[in-house]
Amino acid sequence: MxxxxxxxxxxxxxxxxxxxxxxxxxxxxxxxxxxxxxxxxxxxxxxxxxxxxxxxxxxxxxxxxxxxxxxxxxxxxxxxxxxxxxxxxxxxxxxxxxxxxxxxxxxxxxxxxxxxxxxxxxxxxxxxxxxxxxxxxxxxxxxxxxxxxxxxxxxxxxxxxxxxxxxxxxxxxxxxxxxxxxxxxxxxxxxxxxxxxxxxxxxxxxxxxxxxxxxxxxxxxxxxxGGLPQGIASRSFPELVTKNTVNVIKRPLEQAHLIMAGPGLSMADERRNELAILNTVLGGGASSRLFQKIREEMGLAYSIHSFFDQFVETGIFGVYVACSPQFLEKMWTALHGELSRLLKEPPGEEEVARAKKMHLRGLKMSFESPSSRMYQMASQKMYLNTALTHEEMISEIEDVTPEKVNGLAEGILKDGAYTVLALGPISRWKKAKLRV
Incomplete structure (x- = not known):
């Protein structure tokens, strides 16, 4: 598929x-x-x-x-x-x-x-x-x-x-x-x-x-x-249209919550493991680039991470952060800087190897959980039309290289429309700064 x-x-x-x-x-x-x-x-x-x-x-x-x-x-x-x-x-x-x-x-x-x-x-x-x-x-x-x-x-x-x-x-x-x-x-x-x-x-x-x-x-x-009657499988796939969008929802909160999201991959895309590794490098753990820069080095936010979500025909890849309103512009500049650096200084062998190690260890531990395996097999069957063996899943992660990760980053960060969503005590002046 x-x-x-x-x-x-x-x-x-x-x-x-x-x-x-x-x-x-x-x-x-x-x-x-x-x-x-x-x-x-x-x-x-x-x-x-x-x-x-x-x-x-x-x-x-x-x-x-x-x-x-x-x-x-x-x-x-x-x-x-x-x-x-x-x-x-x-x-x-x-x-x-x-x-x-x-x-x-x-x-x-x-x-x-x-x-x-x-x-x-x-x-x-x-x-x-x-x-x-x-x-x-x-x-x-x-x-x-x-x-x-x-x-x-x-x-x-x-x-x-x-x-x-x-x-x-x-x-x-x-x-x-x-x-x-x-x-x-x-x-x-x-x-x-x-x-x-x-x-x-x-x-x-x-x-x-x-x-x-x-x-x-x-x-x-x-x-x-066994006695259930047969239905007729059907699902509509209207055209997906995305454009650069900024949506600000004003709320009387202590923090400003922000998402910047762009194109991702479908569930069956052969590059899905490269996306998982890219996500880990950018914002998937305490050693990730975003966590180290924006939380550890600059102290602008407590919560920051990247994420991705995948569907039959499309996907989404983005960053979430929460910070005090007075730090919003500085944080926004730093976030853009890290996304740009991902292309100018792409992940090398060490970063990719560390991210792969994280995934492989988590994956191998999941094999000892009946619930995890039940969910894994169902997702694979629904989206790939086959259930992958332990060895196949491990091999897919091991086959990820820095070149593949960086090629994917080039493709999804440079192309496609971006959605910026902000929620909290955000003024009109700050809204104007949240441009894609």
Missing amino acids: TGKGAPAAIGTAAAAVAADGVIDSTAVNGIPVICETNSFFRSVSFGIWINAGSRDETAEKAGLFHFLEHLVFKGTLRRDARSINVEIDELGGHVDAFTTREYTCYSAHVLAENLEQTFDLVADIMLNSVFPDDEVERERHVILEEIKMGEDSPAENIFDQLYPTRWSGHPLGRLITGTVGTVKSITKKDLQDARERYYRPPFMLVTASGGVEIGALAQLVDKYF
Whole structure:
């Protein structure tokens, strides 16, 4: 799959065993099942993934999938809301759900002996929730409070506002939670229709890691999802239009929060590992250039880091910083200076080797976490249409060179439009200084 166009269908390959024990198979009903067995683990982490998120909603119903993900825990034909919570606690593990711009996930980490009971619970809430009217209204209020809470957290809110600012009018620019207005407009029928359309193959994927084998996992998928009717995969890809934009949101805060963001890479871009290393060199740790210059040397900010986010057809790469308003202009000049220096004095062998070492150590430690492996395999399957082995993931990082990193930096820092977003006590004079 390339970085543009519709994603490939979530797999129909015949069962195959990878070198490190990853098994990629297809369940009876066409739902891909990926399992990494580790007999040393007494626990299992599994995820049931729906290839639909906020970008797949209409603008008028933004927040629909997030609302649905909340509401399914509020009662089924067999379990009321309290029974669901009691059962989760009694399992002694962790059951969770979350929504992103491109997918929804229901996950659990439990003892292997409780796998089938937990799978039964998660499948039940996904497919058989009854959406009681009083629970719909109660959860609507909870989500509205969640939105307000996010608005009260400037470090969180500025990232929420980044995507609508950069991709205004595009599905990727919608807020995952929706807005107060759109959440109020979502009806019980909207929720039922969304589940009916998307909670079925070919939108579904199941991944698991730990003390479980592929045969047992496939049997569970067949038992609980084998009778689901087939849907029709669809996702729109409107043209992405970006331009240099400065958006200042005045708030009576102690600090000014600032993001400068430009073009990044899609999830399937072959340079994705170079981007991860570039991000680490620029602002991904205490030894990074931004941290050393702006915090350690100049003392202008406590919090500064670079970041990237990736989607099917595009991505974003940027810098976040929070500082006192009186330091804003000086910090802005220093930030521009470090971005320019990234091109004039590109990372050499030592910087790139240190960043690679950080990634490799973190990656190898993640292999010992069933939850991390379950998430890794799902992301790779959804965006690359294959689950990578440990060796393949390590090799991709090891293959990164300074030349590749610097070539990527040249491409994404020089080309494309930039978005500047500032939140806090920022005057008109200071706004004029925030030019791209």
